[in-house]
Amino acid sequence: xxxxxxxxxxxxxxxxxxxxxxxxxxxxxxxxxxxxxxxxxxxxxxxxxxxxxxxxxxxxxxxxxxxxxxxxxxxxxxxxxxxxxxxxxxxxxxxxxxxxxxxxxxxxx
Numbered sequence: 001x002x003x004x005x006x007x008x009x010x011x012x013x014x015x016x017x018x019x020x021x022x023x024x025x026x027x028x029x030x031x032x033x034x035x036x037x038x039x040x041x042x043x044x045x046x047x048x049x050x051x052x053x054x055x056x057x058x059x060x061x062x063x064x065x066x067x068x069x070x071x072x073x074x075x076x077x078x079x080x081x082x083x084x085x086x087x088x089x090x091x092x093x094x095x096x097x098x099x100x101x102x103x104x105x106x107x108x109x
Contacts (some may be wrong), residue, residue, distance in 0.1 A: 029044050
């Protein structure tokens, strides 16, 4: 694995102010930094949240806790739950939603 362009560093998430993004239902908050051209963030999707738009960007997502349902334009649906990760390729268009439980995620894109 080549991780060129990164600075070796500890990311202290306490030093970052969360930004809110409204969805169709509810919101998500995220603390984000950029390194080596990648965005790295900790996100919290509230319960009963649904993203407002389709996304075609690739991601590596690790679900720290909770559950996140991913709907793909191809018709497939995947449930990401606490302790599991997913790799989504660029162009694999998707939306996300939570159910009764909120989700806490670590995301790189």
